[in-house]
Amino acid sequence: MSHIPPVELQAVRLLHDARLTVSGGWFPTVPPDCIAQATQELITYTQACAALLDKLKYLAPIIIPTLEIPEWPL
Amino acid sequence: MAALADLQNSPLLLSALMDSDPRLALANAIAWLDPATLTKGAADPRYIEFDYDAEDHLAVGLHVCRECFPTVYAGAIQLQWQGAGERAIERFILEGMGAYLVVPPQDLEELRYGPSVDFCGLYLHTLEPEDADNPPLDQLLPVFGLFGLSAGGDEPDEVQSTAFMTAKVLVQSLTTRREPVYGDLANLLTWLFSFSGNTAIDYTEEAFWENGYDSAEWTLHDVALIDDINREAHEHVTSAFRAMNALESDPDLHRAFRRNIKTVTNAIHKYQQQKGTDNARPHSQRGYPDAATFTRYARWPERPYSAFHVRAAH
Numbered sequence: 001m002s003h004i005p006p007v008e009l010q011a012v013r014l015l016h017d018a019r020l021t022v023s024g025g026w027f028p029t030v031p032p033d034c035i036a037q038a039t040q041e042l043i044t045y046t047q048a049c050a051a052l053l054d055k056l057k058y059l060a061p062i063i064i065p066t067l068e069i070p071e072w073p074l
Numbered sequence: 075m076a077a078l079a080d081l082q083n084s085p086l087l088l089s090a091l092m093d094s095d096p097r098l099a100l101a102n103a104i105a106w107l108d109p110a111t112l113t114k115g116a117a118d119p120r121y122i123e124f125d126y127d128a129e130d131h132l133a134v135g136l137h138v139c140r141e142c143f144p145t146v147y148a149g150a151i152q153l154q155w156q157g158a159g160e161r162a163i164e165r166f167i168l169e170g171m172g173a174y175l176v177v178p179p180q181d182l183e184e185l186r187y188g189p190s191v192d193f194c195g196l197y198l199h200t201l202e203p204e205d206a207d208n209p210p211l212d213q214l215l216p217v218f219g220l221f222g223l224s225a226g227g228d229e230p231d232e233v234q235s236t237a238f239m240t241a242k243v244l245v246q247s248l249t250t251r252r253e254p255v256y257g258d259l260a261n262l263l264t265w266l267f268s269f270s271g272n273t274a275i276d277y278t279e280e281a282f283w284e285n286g287y288d289s290a291e292w293t294l295h296d297v298a299l300i301d302d303i304n305r306e307a308h309e310h311v312t313s314a315f316r317a318m319n320a321l322e323s324d325p326d327l328h329r330a331f332r333r334n335i336k337t338v339t340n341a342i343h344k345y346q347q348q349k350g351t352d353n354a355r356p357h358s359q360r361g362y363p364d365a366a367t368f369t370r371y372a373r374w375p376e377r378p379y380s381a382f383h384v385r386a387a388h
Contacts, residue, residue: 006096011103016093026085027106027155032148039107039148043140046104046111 009045011038107151110136131182132160135167138185138292146170175297176304188289189300194311195268195278198227213318217266220335240338241267242365247334247372255327255377258317265314274307326375334372341371 018028030038092098104111110133124137139147146167153163164182172178177190184190198218215225221237223229229237241263248260264270273282290296321328345367 006099009100009103011107012093012096012099015089015099015102015106026089032152035107035152036145036148038103039151040144042103042108043111043144043147046108 007045009038009041010034011042014038106155107148108140109151109154110140110147126186131185132164134185135164135182139167139171141292142294142297143171143174146174176301176308185292188291189297190304191274191279191282191290191300192304192307193274193277193279193282194265194307195274195276195281196266197268197278197281198223198225213315213322214266217262217318217321220332222339236339236342238267238269239342239365239368240335242269243338243342243368244334244372245269246365247369248374251374253377253379255317255320255324256374258313258320259327259331261310262314262317265310270310272303272306272310274303275310324377327377330373330375334374337371338368341368 014028014030014034018030089102092102126134129137136147136150139150149170150163150167153166158166167182168179175189177192179185179190196214211225218224221240222233223237227234245260245263248256251257261270265275268276270276273287277285290300321331
């Protein structure tokens with residue numbers, strides 16, 4: 001899973017792009033339409049992550065009979 | 075001098091550092107656009123579900139917008155970052171939600187109880203004749219009167235049940251009529267006798283809560299459902315008022331309506347006598363035949379279609 005690239009979120013991209021031009025406040029000034037789209041995408045993403053986390057809690061264990069664990073006899 | 079320049083550039087360097095790490099970049103984005111997700115459930119550290127009673131009304135407003143109106147939420151969060159006052163943010167949320175809902179909330183405090191249902195149920199015993207804010211009553215009471223009912227609803231159960239059965243028969247007899255005025259008349263009857271099937275039309279707010287029903291929740295599904303219920307209720311009541319106006323302005327229609335009520339009521343009484351209704355048993359246990367048994371007693375005159383309906387038919 002470490003090879004999976006990070007999700008490209010509009011909010012992160014806006015922050016990254018605005019970093020070059022931002023002056024003053026920590027967060028950039030962006031048109032309201034962009035803000036609304038980026039917020040919606042971010043909410044959907046975090047909700048999807050939460051839903052996935054919820055599913056993982058109920059994941060049934062998988063038996064792997066061929067896997068050797070050398071430490072086991074110890 | 076170089077140290078001062080470093081200090082001035084430190085926010086830029088820090089944000090560049092955060093950008094280079096996906097987790098920090100995500101945290102930065104969430105702090106910017108969705109900070110409510112970091113603080114939600116602050117009142118309960120074992121947070122499982124949002125507790126509408128434990129949070130202050132602005133937190134409730136932001137949570138509701140985050141769940142159902144993300145555009146409004148985005149605007150409210152940016153207002154917070156710009157340092158707007160609580161009242162300005164509240165006003166922004168209320169106006170923003172108002173653009174989406176059939177029945178907009180008047181106050182953020184209302185949001186704790188779920189999406190608002192515009193209850194317009196009519197119960198005779200709760201109608202106050204002296205209520206100056208209740209102008210339709212003057213129009214409604216004469217219609218109730220045709221069924222033998224009066225203000226206060228003090229009539230015996232038997233009279234009320236027969237009136238209800240008569241209304242059901244009339245509505246069933248009207249289902250075959252295509253003239254718009256008869257659709258309006260059916261809507262008037264289902265409103266007066268609370269059997270439309272629409273919660274907002276069939277219940278007063280008090281009756282709804284007394285029945286122990288659960289309120290709707292702030293989910294996209296429930297918001298859409300409540301909007302449909304409210305929209306249908308408003309159309310239903312508008313249609314019912316059209317029927318009342320038609321009854322007042324169309325003597326033939328009024329005559330037929332009155333005659334049908336009388337004929338059907340008599341038919342129901344006759345049926346009960348023939349079946350030997352047992353008066354010793356409670357009225358609610360006696361049972362009534364199906365409304366279809368009596369629909370043949372109701373006869374309606376031909377009524378004109380409106381210009382719109384004539385055009386649609388062609």
